[in-house]
Amino acid sequence: MAGLEFDVSPPDIDESRQPGEPPLDFVHRLAREKALARTHPGRPVLAADTMVFIGDRVFDKPSGPEEAARHLRDLSGQTHNVVTAFCLAENGDVLSLSSVLSRVTFRRLTEREIANYVATGEGLDKAGAYGLQGDGGFLIETIEGSHTNVIGLPMTEVLAVLNNFGRASFASEALEI
Secondary structure, three states, rough: OOOOOEEEOOOOOOOOOOOOOOOHHHHHHHHHHHHHHHOOOEEEEEEEEEEEEEEOOOOOOOOHHHHHHHHHHOOOOOOEEEEEEEEEEEEEEEEEEEEEEEEEEEOOOOHHHHHHHHHHHHHHHHHHHHHOOOHHHHHEEEEEEHHHHHHOOOHHHHHHHHHHHHOOOOOOEEEEE
């Protein structure tokens, strides 16, 4: 939508949380490691990671439908944080490491709503077990902050960083998510 051409090249890194690692440190570390795991000589790498959390509890991508339903039950009627950290690197050097935090409040969900949403399969590959961009929009009561951040990549902030480093006009961006 922003007119950038890019390649998607998922890095092979360990995405395990270290014992006692705070959620914000965790998501920043993952974005940085992803950016540095791939090099494309003369081309920038933009890597990102999105995390859903309340306090120190991280709601990862669910391992299956049962865990997805548990995530949604625990998020029901609650306000949680969605943070996306993104890192711009080039030739193995970090140019920028930033993050955007949004606060999302879920409606109170019924068991039937949870079961019906889980059955769509939409949230099985997403942090928090839901996707704002699809059927999961009905789960949400309010969003404070960037909507595109909740979807997975805070476009306003990412484009600002790319422009700051003269990269938004390049035709061959390498995107790592």
